[in-house]
Amino acid sequence: MTSTSSPPPYTAQPTITVAQKLELVQAELEVAKLRLRKQAGERQGKQRVASSRRAVLQRLVPRVVKQALSPPLEQTSSPVPEIHAPLDHRRIAWNMILSEEHPPSGSALASLKKMMLRDLSMETHHSGKMLLLRTITASSMHSSMQTAYAVEDERGDIELLTIHDFAVTTHPSKAIQNGTFFVVKEPFYRSVLDEDCVLCVDHPSDIVFLDADSPILPDAWRSEVIDRSSVEWKQAGNHALQDQQFVEAERCYSRALSALTAAQADDFARGIIHRNRAQARLCLHRHDGAYSDALAGVRVLPKQPDPLAEIQNVRALYRAGRAAYELGAFDNALSAYKSITAISPFNEDCLRELKRTQSRIVEQTTGVNIWKATGPSAHGTKVDHADFLRRTEARQTAHHGRGLFAVEAIPCGDIVLSEKALAFVPSPVDPKTFNLVIPPGATRGTFGTQIDIWTEVIQRIVADPSIAPKVLSLYAGPNYPPLENLDVPIVDGSPVLDIFRIENIIEYNSFGYGHDPELTSFGNAALTTPGLNNMDGSMGLWVHCSAMNHSCLFNAEHSFIGDMIIFRATRDIAKDEEITTLYKEINADYDIRDAALRTWGFSCDCKLCEADRTCPETPTRKHLMEQTRDLLLQLPLIKALVEPRTAVMMFEDLLVKIEKTYPEEYYHNLPRLGLITLHRYCAFAYARAEPEKSIEHALACIEAHGYKFTMTDDNFEIDRTNAMSAPQVVDQLMNVSRYKAMKGQTILAGKIRELALQIYIIVNGEPSGFQTRYGKA
Numbered sequence: 094m095t096s097t098s099s100p101p102p103y104t105a106q107p108t109i110t111v112a113q114k115l116e117l118v119q120a121e122l123e124v125a126k127l128r129l130r131k132q133a134g135e136r137q138g139k140q141r142v143a144s145s146r147r148a149v150l151q152r153l154v155p156r157v158v159k160q161a162l163s164p165p166l167e168q169t170s171s172p173v174p175e176i177h178a179p180l181d182h183r184r185i186a187w188n189m190i191l192s193e194e195h196p197p198s199g200s201a202l203a204s205l206k207k208m209m210l211r212d213l214s215m216e217t218h219h220s221g222k223m224l225l226l227r228t229i230t231a232s233s234m235h236s237s238m239q240t241a242y243a244v245e246d247e248r249g250d251i252e253l254l255t256i257h258d259f260a261v262t263t264h265p266s267k268a269i270q271n272g273t274f275f276v277v278k279e280p281f282y283r284s285v286l287d288e289d290c291v292l293c294v295d296h297p298s299d300i301v302f303l304d305a306d307s308p309i310l311p312d313a314w315r316s317e318v319i320d321r322s323s324v325e326w327k328q329a330g331n332h333a334l335q336d337q338q339f340v341e342a343e344r345c346y347s348r349a350l351s352a353l354t355a356a357q358a359d360d361f362a363r364g365i366i367h368r369n370r371a372q373a374r375l376c377l378h379r380h381d382g383a384y385s386d387a388l389a390g391v392r393v394l395p396k397q398p399d400p401l402a403e404i405q406n407v408r409a410l411y412r413a414g415r416a417a418y419e420l421g422a423f424d425n426a427l428s429a430y431k432s433i434t435a436i437s438p439f440n441e442d443c444l445r446e447l448k449r450t451q452s453r454i455v456e457q458t459t460g461v462n463i464w465k466a467t468g469p470s471a472h473g474t475k476v477d478h479a480d481f482l483r484r485t486e487a488r489q490t491a492h493h494g495r496g497l498f499a500v501e502a503i504p505c506g507d508i509v510l511s512e513k514a515l516a517f518v519p520s521p522v523d524p525k526t527f528n529l530v531i532p533p534g535a536t537r538g539t540f541g542t543q544i545d546i547w548t549e550v551i552q553r554i555v556a557d558p559s560i561a562p563k564v565l566s567l568y569a570g571p572n573y574p575p576l577e578n579l580d581v582p583i584v585d586g587s588p589v590l591d592i593f594r595i596e597n598i599i600e601y602n603s604f605g606y607g608h609d610p611e612l613t614s615f616g617n618a619a620l621t622t623p624g625l626n627n628m629d630g631s632m633g634l635w636v637h638c639s640a641m642n643h644s645c646l647f648n649a650e651h652s653f654i655g656d657m658i659i660f661r662a663t664r665d666i667a668k669d670e671e672i673t674t675l676y677k678e679i680n681a682d683y684d685i686r687d688a689a690l691r692t693w694g695f696s697c698d699c700k701l702c703e704a705d706r707t708c709p710e711t712p713t714r715k716h717l718m719e720q721t722r723d724l725l726l727q728l729p730l731i732k733a734l735v736e737p738r739t740a741v742m743m744f745e746d747l748l749v750k751i752e753k754t755y756p757e758e759y760y761h762n763l764p765r766l767g768l769i770t771l772h773r774y775c776a777f778a779y780a781r782a783e784p785e786k787s788i789e790h791a792l793a794c795i796e797a798h799g800y801k802f803t804m805t806d807d808n809f810e811i812d813r814t815n816a817m818s819a820p821q822v823v824d825q826l827m828n829v830s831r832y833k834a835m836k837g838q839t840i841l842a843g844k845i846r847e848l849a850l851q852i853y854i855i856v857n858g859e860p861s862g863f864q865t866r867y868g869k870a
């Protein structure tokens with residue numbers, strides 16, 4: 094059967110790669126953005142045109158820019174070979190955040206003037222105003238990141254409201270029911286793609302939910318004031334807690350506290366409510382509030398023994414300990430647990446938590462032997478360990494903003510720091526869809542797990558505003574100058590958080606990693622793979638190490654175990670030396686490398702980049718490297734047509750030519766990255782027939798990474814001032830070690846193996862997998 098209507102643009106493609114699909118999406122997006130901007134420009138400041146109830150309800154049908162693409166994707170030899178996860182059945186869901194980046198309202202409800210829907214102007218932020226509304230429908234998915242509701246004001250006008258998921262998922266109930274009352278602060282009424290306007294809420298604090306008996310509500314809407322005593326509210330809270338309705342429990346306990354009369358406001362009654370609310374908040378992962386409630390629930394013990402007061406204090410202190418532990422405030426947790434042991438020395442729960450807390454404190458000071466502590470099963474999970482940060486601190490650099498510096502000498506191979514993620518999203522097991530969010534004014538988008546990290550960071554700060562300064566201290570790109578005050582203001586009970594600043598912080602500071610098939614036997618070895626690759630990878634935000642700048646001649650290599658990032662010194666680091674790492678897997682082609690780093694807004698000024706920039710041979714080398722790439726792609730064909738020896742000679746010929754593009758006056762003691770692939774290939778090709786030649790290439794491959802290697806019969810010296818640790822170096826060292834062992838130079842072979850193991854640990858974070866890959870000594 095044939096259809097007369099033209100097929101949607103994507104289904105015309107028999108198969109399509111992710112890269113091609115993204116290109117299509119990007120192109121369509123550009124058209125949409127242009128249309129939207131034109132439409133917005135024409136409408137700015139014009140009076141809202143009222144819609145009928147029926148028309149608004151019809152608009153609730155999900156409609157915006159969501160593509161579920163039918164043809165299965167195929168991985169081809171497309172220019173994005175870095176996408177490794179199986180791509181079958183992947184679908185792309187994309188959507189735009191429809192507002193230009195704009196700050197949240199920082200005004201208190203009491204200072205805002207009420208307005209009505211009919212007073213709205215299009216494309217306008219209504220500063221100093223607020224809308225009092227109620228939902229008249231349940232939610233409907235508006236796009237993959239926004240939820241839509243029909244809402245009405247007290248005059249009965251109705252409109253479509255879209256709430257960014259951050260605002261919904263950070264709302265305690267995570268779901269807004271039909272009939273919910275709320276205020277939208279300083280509303281923004283803006284265009285969407287299909288000629289309509291919607292009210293929109295992007296920032297969590299721009300919406301304030303109201304109880305049904307709130308005095309702000311008009312009489313016609315307000316239910317009778319629920320006249321409960323504090324004790325009744327507390328009992329309602331207890332029931333809700335028992336039923337695991339933690340949001341409701343917290344609300345009831347809060348009402349119980351405000352309903353306390355002066356006569357009831359004694360230590361005893363107040364203490365019970367605080368302790369109970371602490372429990373509800375622990376269950377809601379609101380550790381700031383749980384901690385302060387728990388402490389408020391600690392009673393002053395009378396002089397005479399009072400078993401009830403003691404039991405209550407044990408409860409309160411235990412909750413304080415748990416909350417402090419989750420906030421990473423291990424000293425506070427320790428002191429809470431120690432106070433319990435003074436009351437109840439054999440409390441088993443307390444002793445267990447006390448021991449756990451003590452282990453974290455030891456880890457903070459001495460570092461954790463992370464691989465022994467976690468084992469390989471930790472991959473992709475959140476591990477229970479503490480940061481080890483005391484060897485480094487953030488300081489101002491001369492030209493690169495803040496940087497991370499060693500506060501003590503760190504020997505090669507040692508842990509520079511290990512840090513637990515503030516937010517971590519493991520790669521999806523079954524990545525069927527990924528989201529793409531591009532604000533209309535932006536030239537870049539946010540993809541896949543990066544969006545999940547964004548959500549997680551916002552949720553964490555909304556739950557625990559005490560962590561905000563850590564996040565807000567991070568570099569947020571050129572459009573967001575540093576904040577003078579890092580504490581997030583709390584207005585009407587909500588932290589006022591700019592989701593667009595957070596998005597930029599994630600963009601510039603998060604690490605993403607995917608597992609390269611070539612590296613899987615390297616246990617945890619991970620590549621930093623920003624951009625496209627993130628859609629499959631695990632991703633996290635690690636705050637302390639975010640102060641670390643990039644250098645192609647880095648001195649710290651990072652790897653991941655669970656949600657911990659581990660940096661190891663790739664050479665001896667002196668006290669007060671700046672610690673640097675690779676932001677992006679290094680490319681031998683300077684133009685490609687530079688373009689990648691420009692996405693972070695800078696050009697690297699390391700000696701290697703300087704040499705590549707100034708050496709007159711760089712363009713010739715680029716051309717030769719392109720030839721190398723072409724030859725390697727055609728290798729199966731070449732092998733079929735010519736003798737293997739001839740094929741190798743073709744590569745050796747290229748090697749000689751590329752070597753000449755590295756004049757000593759520019760590249761003295763520097764890596765010669767353009768030689769690595771060819772030496773590696775030749776080492777492999779000669780391995781069986783001419784092992785001596787293979788070892789020559791293996792050593793040359795190591796040298797091309799910047800290692801200066803001088804060997805005697807039973808020893809070697811190595812200069813690694815500008816050397817790069819890499820899995821290929823370990824491979825080649827092990828080739829040399831095996832060869833030397835075969836030749837009877839067992840001492841030398843053993844020493845080279847030790848060096849290989851050290852570099853393996855630097856690259857991999859830990860030694861697991863080494864024996865599996867290279868066998869026993």
Ligand SMILES: C[S@@+](CC[C@H](N)C(=O)[O-])C[C@H]1O[C@@H](n2cnc3c(N)ncnc32)[C@H](O)[C@@H]1O
Nearest residue numbers: 493494495568601602639640641642643693695
């Ligand atoms: C993760 S932050 C690193 C810390 C940052 N310098 C700060 O002040 O907080 C990344 C940003 O640091 C800057 N940066 C990092 N490495 C750099 C380098 N080698 N040269 C110039 N700027 C660099 C860039 O602005 C980059 O977007």
